[in-house]
Amino acid sequence: MNNSDILVAHVGAGRHSSSKSKQYGKLLHEALAYNEIQEVGEILEKNALTNTGYGSALDYNGEVNCDCSFMISRNGQVSSGSAHNICHDTPIRSTIELFQKVDEVYCNKLGYFGLNRPVLVDYGNKTLRSMINLEETPHKNLVSSHAKKIYDLYKTKLDDDESLALEALPDVQDTIGIISIQSSGSSIASSSGGNFFKLPGRIGCAGVIGAAIYRLERNNKEVYCLCSGNGEDILTMQLASMVCHSLLEAEDDYSDTIVNTIMQRKKDLSLNSPGSSEFCVPYVGVLCLIRDISLEETTLLYCHSTESFYFGFKSQRGKEVVRSTHDPKKVGKTFVRGEYRL
Structure with a gap:
């Protein structure tokens, strides 16, 4: 690892099982041993x-379908893409490989028609996979015994008793996210089973x-943002984009900037989506990395209104895993926040 290399990874903002806290910590330590997203x-x-x-939450039909997006910057060139309906145990790698194939097709064929390369695709579309010559991978069972147990226990009861819905979600229900910064470039990605x-x-x-x-990058300043939590609120707010733009303009008080951006965005949109209307603040967690290249300073900031937010990072200063938790009485009402100098 070079002195300038940085890695950040999270395993979701939501409600982690306290009995598995050490397991989550061990998993993050294991992931931090690597560098590429x-x-x-x-x-x-x-x-x-x-x-x-593997182990994702199951949809109404009892199946695993993941979503993923990535942005990679190398030598001044940015490659990005996102996919849904991913039935694979490595959504990030699979999505990046898919878009590498898509790039080839647009450079060698479809680009001649003046068509722009798509940004969001259906990974499971058989015609798409055939056109880009993406090899079929052996079918893998992504349904864990734990997920199947929850599904079988509640599926037949949900239609009769909606109060059981929250009981069916004992563990975190959202994304993973990764930021990798190396001398060769930077990358950021996220994937989720919903x-x-x-x-x-x-x-x-x-x-x-x-x-x-x-x-975002401008005037020797780079800003990266990972968001997790209530997906519909995050989508409606385009939260990561809004936070990045706000931080790029801010001179200091970055922590306040993040929280104020979230609350102002919610107010502007008058969010009242299912699952969020009962909260004073959106049920989200945000992890941001700010690099001031001219001053050679890098700051990692986080905040969350969820029960917990688990993440880890490594830099020349060392490696650390953070298992941040919230006062149960303040979940969805206030933000836990903090920062680290990397």
Whole structure:
């Protein structure tokens, strides 16, 4: 790891099982041993503790369908893309590989028609996969025994008793997110299996650039943002994009800027979506990395109104895993916040 290299990863803002706290910490430590977003993503996505890839929450039909988005900057060139309907145990790697194939097709064929390369695609579309010559991978069972147990227990009861819905969500129900900064460039990505019993075909915030992830760069200042929590609120607010733009203009008081941006955006949009109307503040967690290249300073900031937010990071200063928790009486009413100098 070079002195300038930085890695940040989170396993969701939501409600983590306290009995699995040490397991989450161990998983983050394991992921921080790698540097590339594909490598880090593979460690997190293949583990049943996280809600993406293997072990994801099941939709109404009892199936796993993940969303993913990424942004990669190399040598002044930015590549980005997002996909939904991903039935694979490595959504981040699979999505990046898919768009590499898409790029080839547009450079060699469709680009001649003046068509722009798509930003969001349906990963499961067989015609798309055939056109870009994406090899079929052996079918893998992504349904963990834990997810199947929850599904079987509540599926037949939900239609009769809606109060059981919250009981069906004992663990975190949202995204993973990764930021990797190296001398060769930077990358940011997110993937998620969505919420239990979601409507088949739903696209969550992890599948939309500007919602769960975003990055901006201007005048020797770089800003990266990862968001997690209530996907519909995050999508409606285009939260990661809004936070990045606000931080890029801010001179200091970055923590206040993040919280004020969230609340002002909510006020502007008058959010009243299902699952968020009972809260004074949106049910979200935000993780931001700010690099002042001229001053050679890098700051990591976080805030969340959720029960918990687990993340880890490493830089030349060392490696750390953070398991931030909220006062149960203040969940959805105030933000826990903090920052680290990397």
